[in-house]
Every structure is written in C-alpha cells, then in structure tokens.
Amino acid sequence: MTYLLALDQGTSSSRSIVFDPAGHIVAQAQQELAQIYPQPGWVEHDPQEIWRTQLATARDALAKAGIQARDVRAIGITNQRETTIVWNRATGVPIHHAIVWQDRRAEPTCVTLRERGLAGMIQAKTGLLVDAYFSGTKLKWLLDHVPGARQQAANGELAFGTVDSWLIWRLTGGAVHATDVSNASRTMLFNIHTNQWDPELLQALDIPASMMPSVKPSSALYGEIHPDLLGHAIPIGGVAGDQQSALFGQACFKAGMVKNTYGTGCFMLMHTGQKCETSHNGLITTSAAQATAQTEFALEGSVFVGGAVVQWLRDGLHAIPNSGEVQALAQSVPDSGGVIVVPAFTGLGAPYWKPDARGSITGLTRGSTVAHIARAALESIAFQSAALLQAMSRDAVAAGGATVAELRVDGGASINDLLMQFQADLLGIPVVRPAVTETTALGAAYLAGLATGVYHSTDELTHLWRSERRFLPTLATERARELMERWEHAVRQTVL
Numbered sequence: 190m191t192y193l194l195a196l197d198q199g200t201s202s203s204r205s206i207v208f209d210p211a212g213h214i215v216a217q218a219q220q221e222l223a224q225i226y227p228q229p230g231w232v233e234h235d236p237q238e239i240w241r242t243q244l245a246t247a248r249d250a251l252a253k254a255g256i257q258a259r260d261v262r263a264i265g266i267t268n269q270r271e272t273t274i275v276w277n278r279a280t281g282v283p284i285h286h287a288i289v290w291q292d293r294r295a296e297p298t299c300v301t302l303r304e305r306g307l308a309g310m311i312q313a314k315t316g317l318l319v320d321a322y323f324s325g326t327k328l329k330w331l332l333d334h335v336p337g338a339r340q341q342a343a344n345g346e347l348a349f350g351t352v353d354s355w356l357i358w359r360l361t362g363g364a365v366h367a368t369d370v371s372n373a374s375r376t377m378l379f380n381i382h383t384n385q386w387d388p389e390l391l392q393a394l395d396i397p398a399s400m401m402p403s404v405k406p407s408s409a410l411y412g413e414i415h416p417d418l419l420g421h422a423i424p425i426g427g428v429a430g431d432q433q434s435a436l437f438g439q440a441c442f443k444a445g446m447v448k449n450t451y452g453t454g455c456f457m458l459m460h461t462g463q464k465c466e467t468s469h470n471g472l473i474t475t476s477a478a479q480a481t482a483q484t485e486f487a488l489e490g491s492v493f494v495g496g497a498v499v500q501w502l503r504d505g506l507h508a509i510p511n512s513g514e515v516q517a518l519a520q521s522v523p524d525s526g527g528v529i530v531v532p533a534f535t536g537l538g539a540p541y542w543k544p545d546a547r548g549s550i551t552g553l554t555r556g557s558t559v560a561h562i563a564r565a566a567l568e569s570i571a572f573q574s575a576a577l578l579q580a581m582s583r584d585a586v587a588a589g590g591a592t593v594a595e596l597r598v599d600g601g602a603s604i605n606d607l608l609m610q611f612q613a614d615l616l617g618i619p620v621v622r623p624a625v626t627e628t629t630a631l632g633a634a635y636l637a638g639l640a641t642g643v644y645h646s647t648d649e650l651t652h653l654w655r656s657e658r659r660f661l662p663t664l665a666t667e668r669a670r671e672l673m674e675r676w677e678h679a680v681r682q683t684v685l
Contacts, residue, residue: 191262193638194250194423195630196243198268198352199431200289200453203242205250206630207261210643212653214627215256218249225286230293233286236274239352240359247419258421263641264360264414265427265633267434268352270375273327275338275400276355278348281363284335287352288327295326298394302326307393314380314387316465316474316486318542324351325377329394342397349400351375353428357411360425365412368402370484371433374476379404381476382465384484407433407478408636427636429478431629432456436487437478438632439597439623440654442647445585447593449574450629451602453500454538455492457577459585459593462486466588470580471540478632480639480647488584490539490577494532496602498566501532508559516607519564527552528565529572529679537680540580546683570602571612572676578616579673595619599628606660614664615672624655 192215197204201224206217220242225233251258271290276283288294299319302308308319317323328349332338341347350358354368373379373386378396380387386401405411411425429437432450436458439448444462449455460477465486467474477485494501499515502508509515529551531537536544550562582593595618602608603622613620625631638644662669 191643192254192256192260193263193265193634193643194247194261195265195267195634196247196356197431197630197633198239198243198266198356200269200291203239203246204630205243205246206627206634207250207254207256208631208634210638212625212631212634214625216250216254218246218253220246232289232291234272234289236276236283236287236355239287239355243356244418251419258419258423261423262643263424263426263637265635265637266353266356266425267429267431267629267633268356268372270351270372270430270432271322271324271327272352273324273331273349274352274355275328275331275347275349276358277341278346281358284338284347285331288331290322292327293321295321295330298326298329302393311377311390314382314390315377316374316381316467317377318473319377323375323377325390325394325396328396332396342400345397345399347400348402350402353430354402357425357428360414360418361412362415366402367405367411369405369407369428369478370476371407371430371478372428373404375430381474381484381486406480406482407437408480408639410640424641426638426640427633429633429636432458432489433475433478433487434632434636435599435629436460436632437635438628438630439599440651441597442651445590445593446597447578447581448597448599448628451495451570451598451600453495453497455495455570455574456489457574457581458487458489459581460485460487464588466584468580468584469587470583471542472580472584473539478636480636488581490580492570492573492577493535493538495570495573496600497534498530498532498569499602501534502563502566506559506562508563515563515567516605518560519567519607522558522560522564525565525568526557526561527554528557528561529676530562530565530569531679531683532566532569533683537683540576541680543683546680549679549683551679551682567605567608568611571608571615572673574612575615575673576676593618595621597621597623599623599626609660610663613660613662615669617662617666617669619662620660621656622658622660624657
C-alpha cells in the first residue's frame, strides 16, 4: 500500500501523521515544543528543537505504523505561519531563535511604515494589513539587532525562511531553499497577484532579495529528503501554511466554501477562487493553497482567543479540573442566564481589530453561577466566529457572490457538541464536522499525493471528504439576531 506522511509543525508541538490513500489516519506521533518568553510581548522557539522534534516524530510515526520509509510515496509539510528563522547558508546554523507569529516586538517598524504612508501599497500588493504578526517586520528586526547580520545578509551569506523553508532545508541536507505561495503570502513581502517577491516591499523593509527562498505551488516536487534521515529518499510533494492546508484538507476548493478551525484561537477562511477580493469588513486577503501554478485566494479572519478561554476557565478561575469537563459544566444550566463573556485578553482580532480591548463579563446577577460563566465562555467562541462569518458574507455578497451555504469545522474544540450546535444556531446554516478532524495534516498529505500521482485531481479529493455530523440550526432567526446584538453591545463595552 502507498502511504503519505504529513509533517505538522505547530506552535506548541511537532507532529507527524501517516495517512493511507483514502485519507484515514494510520499512525501519529507528537512532541511538545518549548515556548521561550525573553520579555513581555516576545515569543521565540529554538529552530534546532523544531527540527529535532519534527524528525523524531516522523520516525516514531513510521514505527507505529509498522512501515518503512520506502513505503511512503511522498511527504507533505504544514506549519505555523509567519514564524521567522534566519540561518547561515554555509553552516546551516540559525543566527537567532525563531521569532514566533505571536511576537509583537516589530510593532515600532509597523508604526514607521504607517507613518511613511505605505499601508495602502502594502495591502494592495499583499492583501495584508501592516502588523507585527507578519514575517517581514520580524525579519527586519533580526537584521537590525543581531550583530553582523546586516553585513552577512548583504554578502549573500544568510537565508530567510518560515518554518516550512527551514524544514525543507534540513530535510534535503541544505540542497533546497524554497517555500510555497501560501506561506510566502504571510510575509508582507510577497505580491499575491504576481506570485513573486516584490522589490518595492523588500526595499521598504531593507531586506536583500538574496535571502529569499524560491516560491512554488503548494503541490509540487520540492526535492527529496536525505536518505540517511528516515532510511530512504522520499519526495517532498506538498507544502502549505496550517490554515490554508486545513482549507484544502476540508475539500473547500470552490469560491464561497468556508472552514473554521477551533484551536487556541479560531481561524476562518473563505475560498474566493481565482478572484483576489479586498475585504471591506475587517478581513485580510491571502493566497490559498495552490494545486497548480494558477493563483487562488481566500479571505481570512482570526479570533485571538478561542479554545484558550477554556484554558482560562481551568487555570485562571479553576472552574474545571481539565478542559474536557467544560461541556458538562456548561450543560448543567439551560443557557448562560444573560451572562456574556468577551475574552479580549490580548485585544480583539478580526473583524474588530481592537488591540486596546480587554476581557469583560457582563449580565451578572445574584443568580449567576460558575456554570453560567462557563457556558458564556464557551458561547464566546461561537459569537466571535459568527461575527467573522457575517463579515465574510457581507464581503462575498458585495463582490457578487452567493451567501455561505454551510460551515465546515475542525480543530480541538470542534469535538464539543454544545459549542457546534450553538454555532449553527447563531449562523442559521449547517455546521459540518468531518470524519477526520486532523484536516491541517490531511491537507498537506493531499497536496503531496497530488504532486506524486496518488491522486489525479481535486475532484477525487472531494469524493474522499466525509462528514461525521451535521449540526442543523434550531433557533429562530429573530432570536439569533437578538443574541448577536447583545454580543456586539458587550464588545463595545470592552474598549477602555
């Protein structure tokens, strides 16, 4: 049998999953990744630990599957996006820790870019808002603050990459320096219309073009891994940033199809086909994972605190001993009793973009209990996601598209039936949970399989996608509207 190996390098862990051609999980392995916090607002990873843990889980997954590397047709890579690594081309040694996507140290550079009047040009070319979230300003910080880095970069001695590029470099023994369009589109240095690094953007951030990886479609032959690593040379056939990979794994290949990943945060993407839509409702435009050289796009919105609100209930309020008990506590009351939790612990993301917002609990009475707060906290994930989908729908309709027919869901919190039902009730459309919720890794495997002949078209992948459960709305439209109005009122009260 032919197998596909997905390397899923995330923010908190490195994982590897072996899939069979039908998209079933055969085996998986996972190792946690240490988080480094040098000072408030800074988040780093050790690039060498990223590499060690990813390689170790690949070996473990193959062993658990009882197969050899020669049984694997191709490897797909999916990764935490925007995290920035710079290394020496000759030695392969990083010049600094990886600066993680959550890191905010580059905000002064963003302020300067806005003051120079470059925000409009940057958004027009990249689809992104000027923000320290993206890789370009992180890269500039490294060049400006690591001793000798600017001169080394000018001499062509340094390579830049997001995590996918770092893994490709290490897997191929330094033979390949490359990325895919979906990861490149998150750097603020990539023109999503031309699918090329943009000289004007590189100049704006004073970054030498010699540092940049080559850019390929998400499904393409990137090179072969060194045979010494797993015992046999395997082609790398798929690469995509985690959220675009999940969109692909959910078989959202057509304009208007939407997926939402419920993780620590929530990431919602709507495929817009070959049309590059500019949002007028607080979303960003990004490149979708591309199976060919044809450009494809998506609108994206991110919720900063999704499943993390459950961690807050557990670790902050000590309302539950473990995260798995939140549903039982929330279901011990028929509703939230009018309580609304807005978990703006680090500000609010799309579609609000309120960095100065802070968390709040409103609607408390003498009858409010910890169960009501737990239910309201869980419901806050659905409220924030509903606001995202409403923004996407407004953008889609304004562009002449159709309204959204259903929402496909994945991620850890998607297993919570109470949350998924409430999500369907707020949206008034079906919420569909797939049989395989590891859609991020599955998307990478599918991309690799397309590049190596395991699959022949995305139509084949559409037929492989299977629903595990459909949550149908049960709430009256008017009641759902009232709830969203109460939520928006609570959001307005969070800004200090």
